[in-house]
Amino acid sequence: MxxxxxxxxxxxxxxxxxxxxxxxxxxxxxxxxxxxxxxxxxxxxxxxxxxxxxxxxxAQSHGWQIYADFLLGAGHGRIAVAAEPSVYWASGTRILRDYLAPRGGTVIELDMRALTPTAVCDELVDSRATALLLLVGHPEPAVPIVKTVRRDQRLAEVMIGAPAGQPEFPEWAALLGDDGAAIPFLRYLPERxxxxxxxxxxxxxxxxxxxxxxxxxxxxxxxxxxxxxxxxxxxxxxxxxxxxxxxxxxxxxxxxxxxxxxxxxxxxxAWTPIQVVDRDPAEPNRFRVLHAG
Missing domain, CATH: 3.40.50.2300 (Response regulator)
Structure with missing residues (x-):
């Protein structure tokens, strides 16, 4: 500067x-x-x-509250966040907790400085979380976490989410293939x-x-x-x-x-249009709009 x-x-x-x-x-x-x-x-x-x-x-508070509304609407009340130390990830966790708690939701923090992807799976089982949000860098450790969770039969019903938008990029699909689909993220686009x-x-x-x-x-x-x-x-x-x-x-x-x-x-x-979207499991190069705010 x-x-x-x-x-x-x-x-x-x-x-x-x-x-x-x-x-x-x-x-x-x-x-x-x-x-x-x-x-x-x-x-x-x-x-x-x-x-x-x-x-x-x-602003993050605006977009991530829309994402939290999507989580609640999809029936997810126990949310685990796999987070790395960063002012951005810490802010996101705080926004989610402050918004979800008065509405009956719970946010469980998983410290990725201390946990391997396999240990994350064990924590998800123990906490009975129904959704895991990736508040981590891409491709590491996001990609290994997704692969490990997808392969754990105990977590077949757990939704993976990435509000910061990592699944938007072609590298995500190239590295994860079908495993990278059905992971909702925020996208700042209108319907048209x-x-x-x-x-x-x-x-x-x-x-x-x-x-x-x-x-x-x-x-x-x-x-x-x-x-x-x-x-x-x-x-x-x-x-x-x-x-x-x-x-x-x-x-x-x-x-x-x-x-x-x-x-x-x-x-x-205040504000650009905001959507929650994911990659379609039937066609991972196509995006589905799941929620708009």
Whole structure:
């Protein structure tokens, strides 16, 4: 961030992981450098309210509560989370527990620093959990956990979920095959793309030789917003930051506008459409929409 600021960039976009984005957002605020966050969902991107940072992706608390509604609707009240140490995974666990507990749900934490995939299976049996959520990295240890749980006959009725979206990517299907199907995750897409979204999907599908992920649409929308802001207000950093609340850009998934949202310290698009989807067991390269919020 410091190097880019010294180079004189007008604004920054991108990142990928919430922990990286938080570090970038905090520094952008300190430097007075406009930062448009495309994919990271961690609620607290900055510790205090900032005018310099805006975000396309929905906040984790919003999306993961929709995922929790899906779990309850599917009859899952005892939820095990296989989690690694990370502010992102810890935040997700807290959101799930705070939302599920008043509704009769229970969250059981499994510390992946101490457990092997086989030990995870034993814990699932002992805890009588009906769902296991993967709050871990991909491909390790997510892929070995899925393979081991799928092969344990004691857990044939246990649902595996991955709210952070690991099953979206082609590598997931390549590594897991049929085992990677029927694992619900969050995807930030509407039931139908806007006309712009449909055109973008066609172009990306041709270039990628496969269907684009929702992350591709986040990326396109980020560039569309920055292009509009910079063309309308020039490259002055302060004027860019001042323009966030006046943005009204047609994106691939609807009109993008930023506002102040309770509990969120950055300018936020509230909200992109959200779905819970999985890979169809009958056709793992096809996605099924299970729930929308």
């Amino acid at each position: 410091d190097e880019l600021a010294r180079l004189g960039v007008a604004a920054l976009a991108g990142e990928y992981h919430s922990v990286v984005a938080r570090a970038a957002a905090v520094r952008a605020d300190a430097l007075g450098l406009p930062f448009l966050c495309s994919s990271a969902v961690l609620d607290a991107l900055t510790e205090q309210s900032t005018q310099w940072v805006a975000r396309i992706a929905p 793309l806007s006309p712009l979204g449909a055109r973008v999907e066609t172009v990306l599908r041709e270039r990628l030789a496969e269907a684009p992920s929702f992350v591709a649409f986040e990326g396109y929308d980020t560039i569309a917003v920055l292009a509009e802001v910079l063309s309308s207000h020039g490259a002055d950093r302060a004027r860019t930051a001042e323009s966030w609340p006046r943005v009204a850009v047609e994106g691939t998934r609807g009109k993008i506008q930023f506002s102040r949202t309770p509990g969120i310290s950055v300018w936020q698009w």
